[in-house]
Amino acid sequence: MEIKIALAGNPNCGKTTLFNDLTGSAQYVGNWPGVTVEKKDGRMKNHKDVVIQDLPGIYSLSPYTLEEVVTRNYLVNEKPDAIINIIDGTNIERNLYLTTQILELNIPVVIALNMMDLVRKNGDSIDIKKLSNQLGCKIVPISALKSEGGQELVAEAIDAAKNNRLAEPPHVFKGSVEHAIAHIEESIEHEVSRDNLRWYAVKLFERDEKVVEDLAFDDSLMRHIEMHIKDCEKEMDDDSESIITNQRYAYIQNVVDLSVVRKKARGALSISDKIDKIVTNRILALPIFAVIMFLVYYISVTTLGTVVTDWTNDTLFGAWIQPAVQHGLEAIGASGWLISLIVNGIIGGLAAPIGFAPQMALVFFFLSILEDCGYMARVAFIMDRIFRRFGLSGKSFIPFLISSGCGVPAIMASRTIENEKDRRMTMITTTFIPCGAKLPVIAVIAGFIMGGAWWAAPMMYFAGIILVIISCIILKKTRMFAGKPAPFVMELPQYHIPSGRGVLIHVWERVWAFLKKAGTILFLCCVVMWFLGSFGIHNGAFGLVDSENCFLSDIGNAIAWIFVPLGFGTWQAVASSLSGFVAKEGIVSTMGVLAGLGDVGGYTSSMHNAFAAFFPTSIAAVSFLFFNLFDSPCLAAISTMAKEMGSRKFFWFAILFQNVMSYCIALMVYQIGGLAIGTVAFGPATIVAFILLAGLIYLLFKPDRSKTAQLKVHEGAAA
Amino acid sequence: MKTDIVLNTADILILATLAILMIIAVRIAIGFFREKKK
Numbered sequence: 001m002e003i004k005i006a007l008a009g010n011p012n013c014g015k016t017t018l019f020n021d022l023t024g025s026a027q028y029v030g031n032w033p034g035v036t037v038e039k040k041d042g043r044m045k046n047h048k049d050v051v052i053q054d055l056p057g058i059y060s061l062s063p064y065t066l067e068e069v070v071t072r073n074y075l076v077n078e079k080p081d082a083i084i085n086i087i088d089g090t091n092i093e094r095n096l097y098l099t100t101q102i103l104e105l106n107i108p109v110v111i112a113l114n115m116m117d118l119v120r121k122n123g124d125s126i127d128i129k130k131l132s133n134q135l136g137c138k139i140v141p142i143s144a145l146k147s148e149g150g151q152e153l154v155a156e157a158i159d160a161a162k163n164n165r166l167a168e169p170p171h172v173f174k175g176s177v178e179h180a181i182a183h184i185e186e187s188i189e190h191e192v193s194r195d196n197l198r199w200y201a202v203k204l205f206e207r208d209e210k211v212v213e214d215l216a217f218d219d220s221l222m223r224h225i226e227m228h229i230k231d232c233e234k235e236m237d238d239d240s241e242s243i244i245t246n247q248r249y250a251y252i253q254n255v256v257d258l259s260v261v262r263k264k265a266r267g268a269l270s271i272s273d274k275i276d277k278i279v280t281n282r283i284l285a286l287p288i289f290a291v292i293m294f295l296v297y298y299i300s301v302t303t304l305g306t307v308v309t310d311w312t313n314d315t316l317f318g319a320w321i322q323p324a325v326q327h328g329l330e331a332i333g334a335s336g337w338l339i340s341l342i343v344n345g346i347i348g349g350l351a352a353p354i355g356f357a358p359q360m361a362l363v364f365f366f367l368s369i370l371e372d373c374g375y376m377a378r379v380a381f382i383m384d385r386i387f388r389r390f391g392l393s394g395k396s397f398i399p400f401l402i403s404s405g406c407g408v409p410a411i412m413a414s415r416t417i418e419n420e421k422d423r424r425m426t427m428i429t430t431t432f433i434p435c436g437a438k439l440p441v442i443a444v445i446a447g448f449i450m451g452g453a454w455w456a457a458p459m460m461y462f463a464g465i466i467l468v469i470i471s472c473i474i475l476k477k478t479r480m481f482a483g484k485p486a487p488f489v490m491e492l493p494q495y496h497i498p499s500g501r502g503v504l505i506h507v508w509e510r511v512w513a514f515l516k517k518a519g520t521i522l523f524l525c526c527v528v529m530w531f532l533g534s535f536g537i538h539n540g541a542f543g544l545v546d547s548e549n550c551f552l553s554d555i556g557n558a559i560a561w562i563f564v565p566l567g568f569g570t571w572q573a574v575a576s577s578l579s580g581f582v583a584k585e586g587i588v589s590t591m592g593v594l595a596g597l598g599d600v601g602g603y604t605s606s607m608h609n610a611f612a613a614f615f616p617t618s619i620a621a622v623s624f625l626f627f628n629l630f631d632s633p634c635l636a637a638i639s640t641m642a643k644e645m646g647s648r649k650f651f652w653f654a655i656l657f658q659n660v661m662s663y664c665i666a667l668m669v670y671q672i673g674g675l676a677i678g679t680v681a682f683g684p685a686t687i688v689a690f691i692l693l694a695g696l697i698y699l700l701f702k703p704d705r706s707k708t709a710q711l712k713v714h715e716g717a718a719a
Numbered sequence: 720m721k722t723d724i725v726l727n728t729a730d731i732l733i734l735a736t737l738a739i740l741m742i743i744a745v746r747i748a749i750g751f752f753r754e755k756k757k
Contacts, residue, residue: 333729342733520748524741543724 009086011057019054082161108160123263136168300362302454308358345530352592356440368506372498391476394488407637437584448608567620567670623670630662
């Protein structure tokens with residue numbers, strides 16, 4: 001029989017790390033709260049009949065955000081066979097709040113006391129036996145990061161599930177509170193399942209809106225329950241929710257006093273606090289972040305990255321694969337056009353983006369170290385100060401951070417934002433941050449325009465952040481998105497040395513996703529693009545034609561007029577941009593096919609010359625880069641956005657906004673930038689660009705009506 | 720300038736291999752999108 005064991009605990013207590021350890025999975029792990037937004041299932045290593053379920057982190061069973069609702073609904077309604085409640089041993093008081101609620105669910109519970117290595121390192125000690133006796137359930141000390149104690153923990157959980165070994169509910173509430181809850185239990189015992197009786201009684205006492213709504217009791221029963229609550233509130237001189245919270249914390253304090261011995265006095269600064277004094281300093285925080293990001297890209301793109309990328313391009317593809325395949329095909333007597341398809345179309349098309357995979361892997365390597373050690377959680381905190389000024393919560397920074405890897409999980413990560421307007425605004429703007437697939441485009445354009453300048457990639461990263469801010473300022477002034485940003489409260493994790501396995505898994509996941517895309521979508525894209533770029537109708541007959549007469553040139557030329565004001569009206573550039581709507585890696589791969597990269601010997605230098613020919617001027621190439629970085633994302637991200645947006649109106653608005661925004665930015669860059677450097681003559685498109693710039697400045701600085709209205713209300717109230 | 724397409728035995732074999740690879744790629748790509756959606 002299958003046994004379902006759910007992992008439940010506070011955000012960032014190590015659930016996904018334990019899940020990966022127990023199941024051998026490679027789910028995304030991040031050192032900040034809110035990484036897991038959906039329930040994930042995996043089969044236990046060596047126990048294939050045991051299903052481990054990773055649930056989104058939750059501070060209590062009173063959910064506020066979408067992913068917290070996922071956890072509560074699952075635990076209360078679907079009931080796993082056992083719960084492993086993971087507790088961060090370094091933050092035991094806060095974590096036990098959820099434990100006191102989970103113990104009321106009438107499901108076998110085993111507590112995993114995680115981060116015991118850190119507890120020991122801090123010089124603290126926890127008396128497991130005493131704690132276990134107090135809470136009435138088994139406790140297993142573990143360190144998920146170091147794979148310690150996992151097997152023993154699961155053995156206990158399986159045993160608890162098989163024998164339905166329920167925890168002995170601790171006596172959390174005292175006197176009149178327990179009395180009132182008992183009365184409520186009595187009143188509803190025929191209305192709800194016996195298993196959930198205690199939990200529903202406590203929730204009704206708290207007047208939990210969602211529970212009251214779900215149960216939909218008749219008025220007379222609700223009045224009776226309300227009478228018991230009011231009697232208790234009168235006696236305790238407090239509201240019911242606060243009474244429950246206070247008594248839970250009083251109970252927890254008592255449990256902790258009996259079983260935890262701390263070496264350091266409360267309030268003393270830890271190493272993390274000391275580091276935070278510098279990296280989250282009001283003045284130093286942003287420059288430190290900028291320097292770190294520039295360093296990440298400098299090392300990845302210039303030093304080690306260039307060596308590996310040059311080797312992949314020039315030696316692997318240029319000197320080994322391409323000549324070997326060409327000679328092989330010639331030897332078996334393949335026709336010239338078929339050799340062209342394989343060497344120019346497929347190998348040439350795939351070589352261009354794959355050559356950048358080593359640089360991409362290095363960027364992800366450094367970013368995952370920054371995430372894993374806890375620094376990126378601080379950046380969210382730093383960015384909150386800036387984002388708040390522009391009407392966006394610091395919570396939005398987490399999706400933006402994930403977006404530097406891939407837009408799909410980034411859009412899904414916006415579920416952690418409670419406010420619907422903020423959540424939708426984050427989904428619209430999050431793909432402005434260049435994802436991994438856009439790195440080859442940046443590298444290619446930077447390669448032939450700026451001589452491979454390393455600073456182009458971090459500049460584009462910051463350009464993405466600036467565009468996010470500009471978009472949010474504008475959107476917040478519209479009725480669709482007006483309103484105050486949600487408050488941002490985030491627990492900052494302790495700094496720790498990243499686990500090598502975690503970092504490597506993260507890098508491998510990204511690189512593997514990229515290679516998978518290259519082998520499938522890009523492979524198909526290359527064949528289609530080679531066909532459209534080689535075949536056509538000439539003098540009324542279908543067949544192989546010169547590039548000027550091919551289908552792709554016809555399609556490109558037919559819509560090139562749209563892009564002429566942006567400076568890249570050549571059909572090659574237009575066709576490359578079009579393939580970017582399928583997958584962003586497709587842009588460079590199509591450029592590779594159209595440049596006939598298979599024909600060249602040394603890829604790196606020839607690639608730059610061939611690509612440069614698609615753009616009349618350097619500023620046109622920069623405009624092409626801006627358009628392709630900020631337009632609507634790839635198909636996978638678009639389909640995720642459609643699902644997560646929950647509204648067709650907002651989804652289509654998002655697509656329109658992204659494309660209009662990218663078009664306007666590219667137009668201004670080309671027309672105004674070109675005019676400034678003397679490569680563009682003043683004309684009607686330049687006038688439009690200046691009007692757009694003026695409009696943008698106006699929208700940025702025009703007073704926010706909703707804020708003005710709020711001020712008037714406050715003034716009225718004060719008077 | 721137009722070039723005529725000539726198909727010999729080697730070409731047919733290569734095209735058949737390519738067709739199989741493309742079918743596999745389409746199937747994996749569909750799975751990839753479904754996986755992303757989940």
